[in-house]
Structure formats: structure tokens, C-alpha cells
Amino acid sequence: MVSIKDIAKQAGVSISTVSYALNGSDKVTDETSARILQIAKELNYVPNASARNLKKRETKILGVFLTDFRGDVYGDLLHGMKEISNALGYDLVVCSGKQSHKMLPERMIDGAVVLDQAFESEELLQYADFGHKIVVLDRELDHPNINQVLLDNKAGATLAIDYLRDKGHRKIHVVTGPEGSYDSTQRMKGVRLTAEHAGVEIIEIPGDFLKSGGVQAAERLMREYREPVAVFCLNDEMAIGFYNRLSDSQFRIGEHFHLIGFDNIEVSGYLQPRLATIEYSKRRWGELASQQLVKLITGEEVENERVYVKLIEGHSVGRA
Structure with a gap:
């Protein structure tokens, strides 16, 4: 790779003079600058981006x-x-x-x-x-x-719990996100606070924000099923997994299991019945x-x- 040392050697000038010329400095004459730029072109010189960025700090x-x-x-x-x-x-x-x-x-x-x-x-x-x-x-x-x-995770969780409560549900299963997830933690804070004020019972089911988490939650709740169940999946990915698991069973969404998600990803609008969810841009x-x-x-x-x-x-x- 051609360096400014090569240009300086062929032009018979110092490295600093070449640097000034390449950077358009007025510290070299127009004639010298033109000659250096021509040599750089003939040698197919490509500036070192890393060095330039380090100097400019951008x-x-x-x-x-x-x-x-x-x-x-x-x-x-x-x-x-x-x-x-x-x-x-x-x-x-x-x-x-x-x-x-x-x-x-x-x-x-x-x-x-x-x-x-x-x-x-x-x-x-x-x-x-x-x-x-x-x-x-x-x-x-x-x-x-x-x-x-x-x-605004807490507000979204509040909307979800209030929606289920307004439909008459007083016991809600919540499929959580992965441990350490900020969004899951904040949504659960909103869930617990809203449930406490509304007199709603919350049952937490560990999740992972993946479809697999929804599948596992569905399998557990189908085994335990005694009456219609309200479920809040803390994201739509898990809600889709829940749908998928119920698709080859006798249970139906909106009748046996009442489900709401969070994120309103595109596919949620195509699910039948349409998934209730929390939307943001x-x-x-x-x-x-x-x-x-x-x-x-x-x-x-x-x-x-x-x-x-x-x-x-x-x-x-x-x-x-």
C-alpha cells in the first residue's frame, strides 16, 4: 500500500509537506500542492481512514x-x-x-x-x-x-391489566420476559402496581420473550385448565407461541384463553382472532x-x- 512516505520520496519533499498538501493546507504553494496531488494520483494513494479518524476524532x-x-x-x-x-x-x-x-x-x-x-x-x-x-x-x-x-413500559402494562379487568377477569396469568431484561422488569412493576390497586390476582409464569416461552406457558395452562383463563404475555413473540401451541388442541383463543400481548408486531394483526396488544412506534x-x-x-x-x-x-x- 502506498504511503505518504512514498509520495514524499518521489516528490522530493518532507512528509509534513505532503500531509499539508493532501489536507488542502495553505502552508504549501499551489504549485507544490498540485505536483504532490498529481504524484499521489499516479501512485493510486488511498488515505488511511483509521489514522485520519484518530486525528479528527470522528x-x-x-x-x-x-x-x-x-x-x-x-x-x-x-x-x-x-x-x-x-x-x-x-x-x-x-x-x-x-x-x-x-x-x-x-x-x-x-x-x-x-x-x-x-x-x-x-x-x-x-x-x-x-x-x-x-x-x-x-x-x-x-x-x-x-x-x-x-x-413507557409501566403504562403499557397498566393498559393491558386494565383491559383484562374491564372484561371481567380477576385472575391473570402473566408470562414474563428473561431475567435481567429491563423491559420485562418495568412491565412487571406496572402489572403488580395495577393489580394491587384493582384487586386483581396475578400468577407469574417464567418466559423468555421467544415463541418457545409462549409454547411452554400454553402447555402448563392447558394441563391446569379448569375454567377460562386470562393471560398477559409480556411480548407478542410469546403470544404467537401461545397461539401456535393451542392451534392443534381443543382450546380456543378468546373463549378458553383470553390473551393480550405487547409490541404489536406486524404478524399480530394477521392472527385469528386478532391479538389484543400494546402498540408503540x-x-x-x-x-x-x-x-x-x-x-x-x-x-x-x-x-x-x-x-x-x-x-x-x-x-x-x-x-x-
Whole structure:
């Protein structure tokens, strides 16, 4: 690979003179600059991006860190991030896994959007202390270099429990998310608080935010079935697993099992009967994340943002 040393040798000038010419500095004459640029062209010189980025301390790239890439939520989320990032002059790189965390301290990216349980909060706070800009979607952290764009999980859980209660259900089984999940924890806080105020009994069933969690919950509840059962799956993926397991049984959604989910992913609208669920704009969530991160990077004032939710009614829930 051709370096500026090669250009300097052929032009008979110093390395610093070549650097000035390549960067358009007025410290070299127009004649010398033109000659150096011509030699660089003839040698097919390609600037070293890593060195340039280190000097400028910017890459115009934003990093997005996800726990994994499964699930229908990520598509719209990333699309929203990409549209805003590109409009603001930035590209996106999407990562998962511990090794990718090095991209932030090594300044391979200008900032990070984090929706990744593998990122410890202490690690993020340490990076923020060193001046790195971060937007978190899955935790609450108080630091001037960290901004929060969070779902209103508690409000969504309240809407779900109230909907089942208004249909006459007084005992509700809740299929939870994976241990350590911020969204699952916050949704369960909303569930417990609402149930306590409404006089509703809550029975928790461990879940995993995957279809398999819904299948396992359905198998358990079918074995225990004595009367119509109300079920709140903390995401639609598990609700779909629940549907799938009941599809080859004598039980019917909306009659034997009254089911509501959370996320309103696209396939939920095609389920029969239509799945009741909690909706929010995944695309808007992504847009806000990119907007807030660029504001942090450019030194603009930012405040934490919240993504609001609403209830989507469906015939998957009938009267008790």
C-alpha cells in the first residue's frame, strides 16, 4: 500500500509537506500542492481512514449494540435509526457480543445506541466518564454523556391489566420476559402496581420473550385448565407461541384463553382472532435514538425521551 512516505520520496519533499498538501493546507504553494496531488494520483494513494479518524476524532459512524438480532421489533427500530442517521450525515454499524464493545473506547464509532444486556451499566458509565456519547434504550443511567430513550413500559402494562379487568377477569396469568431484561422488569412493576390497586390476582409464569416461552406457558395452562383463563404475555413473540401451541388442541383463543400481548408486531394483526396488544412506534423509537445521539455528539442540549404506548383491542380477549 502506498504511503505518504512514498509520495514524499518521489516528490522530493518532507512528509509534513505532503500531509499539508493532501489536507488542502495553505502552508504549501499551489504549485507544490498540485505536483504532490498529481504524484499521489499516479501512485493510486488511498488515505488511511483509521489514522485520519484518530486525528479528527470522528468517524461519522454510529454504533448500535443489540443483545441479538431475533424478533420483529428490531427491523422497524433499525430502519428508523438508519433514516435519521443518514439524513444527519452518519452511517450505522450494528453489533452484538462482547468483542464489539471495543469499538467505542477505540473510537471506531462516534457514539453508541445500546439495547444490549451484555453491556454492563458500570462499563457504560466508565466510557461516559471518558467522554464517549451514549444513548440507552434498556436502562436508566444518570450521566451528562448518556441520554435515555425508553418505552413507557409501566403504562403499557397498566393498559393491558386494565383491559383484562374491564372484561371481567380477576385472575391473570402473566408470562414474563428473561431475567435481567429491563423491559420485562418495568412491565412487571406496572402489572403488580395495577393489580394491587384493582384487586386483581396475578400468577407469574417464567418466559423468555421467544415463541418457545409462549409454547411452554400454553402447555402448563392447558394441563391446569379448569375454567377460562386470562393471560398477559409480556411480548407478542410469546403470544404467537401461545397461539401456535393451542392451534392443534381443543382450546380456543378468546373463549378458553383470553390473551393480550405487547409490541404489536406486524404478524399480530394477521392472527385469528386478532391479538389484543400494546402498540408503540418502533420506527419512532429508532428515530429518537439517532437524533438524541447526534445531539450529544455535536454538543446540543438534550433531555431524556419516552416512547408512548396505546392499547390495540382484539377478539383474543372476551368477557369472563
